[in-house]
Amino acid sequence: RWRLSCHKLRIETGRYSYPIIPRDERRCRMCLTVEDESHALFTCPAHSFIRMKFFPLLCRYTTVTLLLNPQSSEDVIQVGTYIGEIEKNMQKLKMCT
Secondary structure (H helix, E strand, O other): OOOOOOOOOHHHHOOOOOOOOOHHHOEOOOOOOEOOHHHHHHHOHHHHHHHHHOHHHHHHOOOHHHHOOOOOHHHHHHHHHHHHHHHHHHHHOOOOO
C-alpha cells in the first residue's frame, strides 16, 4: 500500500478531501510537520520507540525509496513489520483521518 500511495498519511488523504487541503497544510497531528512517508517512517516523534526497535534496518535503508525496495527476503519481512507497527501506532494515537 505504501508503494502505491494507498495509505492513511495526510499527504495522501488531503488530496481527496473536499475542499482539497493544500500540500503544505497536510500536517501530522502530533508534530505539525507535513505528514508524508519520510516523516512517518524516519522523523515523527510519535514513532520514535518503533524506530529504535528497527534501528539496524533503518541504518541499511536510509530513504523511503530504499526502504520500500528491500534487498533480501528477510528485509522484506522486517520492512512489512515496521510499517505495520507504524500504522498500528497511528491508529492507536488517532492520527488517521
